[in-house]
Amino acid sequence: MAYYKKVRDFIVARRAEGKHARRDLYSFVVDIKDPETGEGLRLRDIWSEAAFFVPAGGDTTSTALTAALFYLSRYPECYKRLANEIRNAFTSGVEIRHGTKLSGCTYLRACIDEAMRITPPIATTLWRQLPESDNEQLFVVEGQVIPPGTEVGVNIYTMHHNEEYFPDSYCFKPERWLDESLGRKKLMHDAFTPFSIGSRGCGGKAMAYQEASIAIAKTFWYLDFERPAHDMKADRVGEITQYSGKPELEALDQFASVHRGPNLVFRLRDEARDELFETEKLSYSTILELHS
Numbered sequence: 151m152a153y154y155k156k157v158r159d160f161i162v163a164r165r166a167e168g169k170h171a172r173r174d175l176y177s178f179v180v181d182i183k184d185p186e187t188g189e190g191l192r193l194r195d196i197w198s199e200a201a202f203f204v205p206a207g208g209d210t211t212s213t214a215l216t217a218a219l220f221y222l223s224r225y226p227e228c229y230k231r232l233a234n235e236i237r238n239a240f241t242s243g244v245e246i247r248h249g250t251k252l253s254g255c256t257y258l259r260a261c262i263d264e265a266m267r268i269t270p271p272i273a274t275t276l277w278r279q280l281p282e283s284d285n286e287q288l289f290v291v292e293g294q295v296i297p298p299g300t301e302v303g304v305n306i307y308t309m310h311h312n313e314e315y316f317p318d319s320y321c322f323k324p325e326r327w328l329d330e331s332l333g334r335k336k337l338m339h340d341a342f343t344p345f346s347i348g349s350r351g352c353g354g355k356a357m358a359y360q361e362a363s364i365a366i367a368k369t370f371w372y373l374d375f376e377r378p379a380h381d382m383k384a385d386r387v388g389e390i391t392q393y394s395g396k397p398e399l400e401a402l403d404q405f406a407s408v409h410r411g412p413n414l415v416f417r418l419r420d421e422a423r424d425e426l427f428e429t430e431k432l433s434y435s436t437i438l439e440l441h442s
């Protein structure tokens with residue numbers, strides 16, 4: 151209830167600012183009219199969209215980030231390669247923002263994709279149903295005619311672990327996304343569906359990549375991180391190895407994946423301490439907290 155009230159408070163505050171006070175999503179949709187009824191957006195329409203956006207965009211992106219940090223903390227060679235890419239591509243942390251330098255960090259993108267492949271933020275089966283009325287065209291799957299009205303779906307987690315598309319599928323290998331051989335590239339991209347595809351595919355895909363890229367690049371710029379070395383219990387939170395013996399971030403399918411952990415130790419990089427204080431305007435106490 152507190153969440154729904156908070157969303158409502160946000161909307162009321164935004165409406166009070168005037169339609170075009172900010173160039174945000176609200177300013178783009180506020181004048182839209184229903185083509186059939188001519189009605190504009192009601193408070194409850196905006197409320198239900200906004201209430202959906204927070205988990206749709208928040209829980210999912212948070213799992214993608216968590217998974218990336220989890221796998222990078224377990225694969226030191228990948229960690230090193232990504233740290234080099236980020237620390238050589240930029241000259242300061244504030245420079246890390248949307249643009250060609252960030253999109254040129256191809257290993258970063260490969261790490262995000264590989265994390266979402268092994269641990270999809272939505273790992274479930276997105277069921278689809280052929281309408282009862284649509285009986286002109288047969289729907290055939292592997293030689294079987296699927297009658298209209300039947301629900302069908304392919305599980306995203308299973309698809310991402312199909313060895314035919316992703317050999318050694320439980321292994322975190324960002325390099326596989328940089329493989330230039332055309333046949334393999336197409337096969338992998340066709341089978342990679344963390345955002346779903348088609349007309350109901352994710353509306354926030356570009357935003358999700360942007361958020362995740364900036365967050366991870368800034369993390370590598372300002373910080374180093376690792377597993378807690380001496381406390382094995384803390385180190386194992388959220389980790390399973392049951393399918394392949396390889397470390398996997400456990401995610402429970404509750405439509406959006408729910409996870410615990412990992413526990414990681416973050417340390418401020420000496421090279422970035424002054425800059426963090428001066429340019430990101432963080433207080434000394436926050437920096438000390440990060441460093442302790």
Ligand code: HEM
Nearest residue numbers: 206207210211214271272276344345346350352353354358
């Ligand atoms: C890594 C991050 C994300 C992942 C993996 C993801 C994944 C998905 C998936 C699989 C669907 C299809 C759901 C279905 O068919 O039932 C979807 C739909 C959607 N997503 Fe995302 N999403 C992410 C981030 C975001 C963000 C940042 C936003 C916007 C703030 C967003 C907005 C939406 C919307 C509006 C839909 C519904 C599209 C429609 O039905 O027309 N998503 N997302």
